[in-house]
Amino acid sequence: MTATLTKPDLRIGPYRVDPPVVLAPMAGITNVAFRQLCQEYGAGIYVCEMITARAVVERHPGTMHMMTFGEHEKPRSMQLYGVDPKTMREAVKIITGEGLADHVDSNFGCPVSKVTRKGGGAALPYKRKLFADIVRESAAAAAEAGVPFTVKFRVGIDDDHLTYLDAGRIAEAEGAAAVSLHARTAAQRYSGKADWSKIAALKEAVTGIPVLGNGDIFTSGDALRMMAETGCDGVVVGRGCLGRPWLFGELEAAFAGREIPAGPDLGEVARVLRRHAELLVHHDGPAKAMRDLRKHMAWYFMGFPVGSELRRGFAMVSSLTELDDLIGQLDHDAPFPEAAEGPRGRQGSPGKVTLPHGWLDDPDDGCVPETEDMHSGG
The missing domain is CATH 1.10.1200 (Non-ribosomal Peptide Synthetase Peptidyl Carrier Protein; Chain A)
Known part of the structure; x- marks a missing residue:
C-alpha cells in the first residue's frame, strides 16, 4: 500500500519537524533507551518522560538522571510538569540556561488521580488565570534562551467542563510555540475513542501556531486520516508505538508517499x-x-x-x-499478525476525576494549588 498526503511544513520554534510526528512522553516508557530505539526508525521529535519542575529546581538526583539524552538526539525534547508559575519559570531557566534541552513541553493533560487531586495535569486548564500565568512565565523564560515552549492538554475535565478551546487560545496568546490536544477528557482516561472533531475545532480556534493531534494513532494510516480529517499540523503518537518502535519508520514512509514497510516477523x-x-x-x-x-x-x-x-x-x-x-x-x-495492528497499552474505564475541594467554583481564581511533589515520570 502506498499512502500519500500533502505534508505540512511543521515548525516548532526554529526546528523543522519532518515528518510531522512527535513521540508523546510516557511515564516509565520514553526514557533515553526507548527514544533512541524509536529514532533509529524515523525522524521527528521524541519527548522524554515527564519531569517535575520542583525536582529540577531542587536538583533531585533521580530526576537529573532521567534528564538524559542520546548523543544524536536533536532537538532534545523535555516535558515539564508544574502548578506554580514561579517554579515553572525557574525550572525552565535552569533547563535552558544550562543547555539541558532544546525544546520544553508542558503537561496539562495527565488524568491520573494523584496529579489532578492537586490541581495539576488535566485539571489545571480549568483555572484560566493560573494556566495563563504558568504559560506566560514559562514561555518567556524559554524565549530568553531561544528555546520553544509548547503546551499539551486534553479536551477538558469531563463532558460538562470542556477547557480545550480556552486553553488553546490562552497558550497562543501567552507565547506558546505550539499546542497538542489529546482528544479525550480526563474522565475518559484512555478508554473509548478519541474525538478527533475536537482537534479540528481547536485548529479553527488557534490559527497563529501549530496544532498537533493526539489519540488513537495505532497505524500510519491513522496518522494520515487524522491530519486529513482535522487539518492538524502534526500528530503525537503515544500508546501506538508500545512494543512497536518501527511504527516511526512506517510513519516516515507514509508521509513521504512511499510504500509502507511490511510488519516484521x-x-x-x-x-x-x-x-x-x-x-x-x-x-x-x-x-x-x-x-x-x-x-x-x-x-x-x-x-x-x-x-x-x-x-x-x-x-x-x-x-x-x-x-x-x-x-x-x-x-x-x-x-507479523494482523491482530497486532490494533490498540495497545492501557485503556481502562472512564471515571470521576479527583479534584481539590472547591476546584470548580471559580475558573478565574489564579491561586496556586498545593505544591506538587518531586516525583518525575508520572
Whole structure:
C-alpha cells in the first residue's frame, strides 16, 4: 500500500519537524533507551518522560538522571510538569540556561488521580488565570534562551467542563510555540475513542501556531486520516508505538508517499527487543534494565504465537543471557499478525476525576494549588 498526503511544513520554534510526528512522553516508557530505539526508525521529535519542575529546581538526583539524552538526539525534547508559575519559570531557566534541552513541553493533560487531586495535569486548564500565568512565565523564560515552549492538554475535565478551546487560545496568546490536544477528557482516561472533531475545532480556534493531534494513532494510516480529517499540523503518537518502535519508520514512509514497510516477523521483533535491552542496560545497568524491560514483553509479542510458558519466562527475565536463551526458543519465521495492528497499552474505564475541594467554583481564581511533589515520570 502506498499512502500519500500533502505534508505540512511543521515548525516548532526554529526546528523543522519532518515528518510531522512527535513521540508523546510516557511515564516509565520514553526514557533515553526507548527514544533512541524509536529514532533509529524515523525522524521527528521524541519527548522524554515527564519531569517535575520542583525536582529540577531542587536538583533531585533521580530526576537529573532521567534528564538524559542520546548523543544524536536533536532537538532534545523535555516535558515539564508544574502548578506554580514561579517554579515553572525557574525550572525552565535552569533547563535552558544550562543547555539541558532544546525544546520544553508542558503537561496539562495527565488524568491520573494523584496529579489532578492537586490541581495539576488535566485539571489545571480549568483555572484560566493560573494556566495563563504558568504559560506566560514559562514561555518567556524559554524565549530568553531561544528555546520553544509548547503546551499539551486534553479536551477538558469531563463532558460538562470542556477547557480545550480556552486553553488553546490562552497558550497562543501567552507565547506558546505550539499546542497538542489529546482528544479525550480526563474522565475518559484512555478508554473509548478519541474525538478527533475536537482537534479540528481547536485548529479553527488557534490559527497563529501549530496544532498537533493526539489519540488513537495505532497505524500510519491513522496518522494520515487524522491530519486529513482535522487539518492538524502534526500528530503525537503515544500508546501506538508500545512494543512497536518501527511504527516511526512506517510513519516516515507514509508521509513521504512511499510504500509502507511490511510488519516484521518474530525474528526481527526479537532483534528489536534485544536492541532495546542493550540500550536499557547502557542507561540504567543490568538489574534495573531487566526490570524495566519486562513490562514491554506483552506489547512486543502481541498477536504472535508465543506459548504461555515462554511468555511467563520473558515477563520474569533477569539477565541478557536469560533473554538470549528465551529468544532462541521463539519461532523466528512467524509472520507479523494482523491482530497486532490494533490498540495497545492501557485503556481502562472512564471515571470521576479527583479534584481539590472547591476546584470548580471559580475558573478565574489564579491561586496556586498545593505544591506538587518531586516525583518525575508520572
